[in-house]
Amino acid sequence: MAKYIALLRGINVSGQKLIKMDALRTSLSKLKYENIQTYIQSGNIIFESSETDQRKLEDQIHQNIQDSFGFDVPVIVRSQAEWRTTFNNNPFVNDRNEDITKLYVTLLSDEPKSENFEVLLNFRDWPEEMILKGQNLYIFYTMGAGTSKLDLNTIERKLKVQGTSRNWKTTTKLMQMLDD
Structure with a gap:
């Protein structure tokens, strides 16, 4: 059995798409996943599965949430090794030692085209810094994320x-949970 992390987008935010984590764990156990754990209410799931096709895992979890809770929720799955790479390759931590309270990683469903990343870089009129590494967009919110105009909808x-x-605190905690 391999360890994976599933990241749900947009649940339990501003009273929308409310899902209790115990109900989510119970629902996902029907998929024959093992050692299912969740972290905080924002849709971070660690589990083990014999399935090796991550797109299939994403589809299974997506369909399970739709069937069980009635919500269309985007799901991104990463293997334990991929999460470690995400964690170990943050240039704002490794190269610059920036304040981790201002660091985020956006995990992308696919690697974006370089011209689309250029569009994002050229569109911005904010002070945030971004570095794209494959399917990971590392962001340094220099003034804090709460005041930024750079939101996920714009990025997508x-x-x-x-x-x-x-945020980097959650990313770090999830790495610890995957290693336990």
């Missing part, structure tokens, strides 16, 4: 791929 629209973002 400009890159033309789906994504979900996590």
